[in-house]
Amino acid sequence: MKSSKSINKVWLAVGVVLTIFTKNSVLAAEGVFTKTVAPTPVLVLSNSNTVPSREFANFSVLAADIPSGTLQDPKQISEIRWSTTYYPGTLSEKVELCYFRSFSAEKDCRDIFPSSSGVLMDFNNQSFGHGSKVTIFHTVLGGTPPYARPAGVDSVTIKYSY
């Protein structure tokens, strides 16, 4: 009984050592996923000067965007590069970039700027894979009825390790 416990302890120690030694060599390769999407037009209502309107561009990661044979392997985000458009003729535009883990409805977001670009590290180490999604939300006031339309497109590039 006692020797069995000792063996377990040895295996446990081996496991810890393996975990430490293999950590850096596991997620060694990196790939990049890029999509460009025009956000949808904003419906301008009569009270659009006081009630913000919000539309978005959706960047979903499909199985076809992932190397075959690695679909189930763990992957982690290592940066998110973005560029945003803007809605001409509107006021106080605000933009959020949100990340949804695979097949999750909940999101984590951070504010960015309209008509701008940058590279975020805020979502690094979050799990990534098909079913993951980035959404860029544009919130505006005002606009000319019936729709305020975006001047261009939003773009998202996710670099991930696997």
Next chain:
Amino acid sequence: MITISPNTSSSNSRVMNESGGIVIPSTVSPDNAQADAPLSTRNAGTTTVSILARQLSDAAQRAETPVGQKNADSLEPITDEQYFANKAQHDAETPTANDPELLARARQATGFLNGHDSNPFKGLGRDQLNLIARDNGGAFTVNERRVAWETVQSMAPSGVSYPEPVPINGRETFISRMFHNGEPPVALPPATFENGTQNRNDFLTLDDRALISDMYAYAHSEGADLRHVDRLVYALADYRYFSDGRQLISNNGYYVDEYWTTFDFKPEDATIASRILSSSALGSSRIDPGFVKHILDPGIGVYSHFGGIPFLERMVKKFSSEGADQPPLGSEYVTFNYAKAADHIVTTTHKDIKLPPSEALFEVVNGVWNLTEYGKAAGYVLDVANRRVYKPEEPASVPTHPVSNVNGPDGEASNKTFLDALGETREPPQAHWIWPGHLFKLMKNFKP
């Protein structure tokens, strides 16, 4: 060089220079009081007229000889219907005179309209702005005229911009301004994809709603533009929607053009923010202190609440146990200006912090697969049909995981790990060893 007297006269009248030759529009109304700064520079008791002053003078002369031209017509090219139809053309327009100052100001005006730059006519009074907006003599670009027109619009009192009758009490004001059709029940976070476009005011708590109603009533009684309250409500609604801010990442920086760049409140706002956070009123304020700390965090506030910090301070204090001792809101809140990020945010580029070079092997751009230059240099090939990235020496029949020796195009695996050693055993693992299940499998397969 042209010199003028600094004297002013009545509206739409002119200031004559000592030689009687040059005229510029006067600055008489309170909002015109600071108009001298961009127009002229003082030198030994005389005033040197800038290019802008000369242009304004010319515009004023043109305005006095309308030749059948109506003011409303002169605004058509810069109002929404026509302006946005030709936006690309307006953005590309340059002044006819090849003067660096004019070119710079035209670029600044375009940048301002697109949210990148500050207002080139900041500080000008309503009279000067109207001259610019209505001048179709070619002295100003269409975008410059548009900036002037927008600035005048933002200076208009709320009664002009919003002619609807003001509701009789704060609660009615709140409901009419913040909801489409009557007041809905309190919606509950978390923020999800499904509620992504829902009106975030729905997430305001009952206490929030009571407080906001009182804020509208107070602001109205003080003659303030209610859009000051609106801006505060948007920020509070966002806070509630994102689970009291827990789903919003705070970070006042990211990489721009490969360099780490931070965004902070301008010094005046930072001073006020610090004052709010250390004030005794915050503890007794009806405004949720958690929200106040959240929105005054530069990692949040610089993106979403720039320009609103002075009003927040007034509200924190007014709706605290110290509220009775607070002075009236003051004339600065009678009007509302939509804040531009460039006017309220200090941007710092940290040239010493550069984005690490990418070591991605491949990229998938809108569904199209390609090897990166790095991947090619590292000896990888891409089987597009099967979405496989591998080194040619590896067996093509095995799904390849480029997991080892990725140390750069010129490098080799500098440090072999224990896993590399395991890779040489009789049954090399085909999976990635990271989760507990994998670990047990590894232990089982391990044959020393």
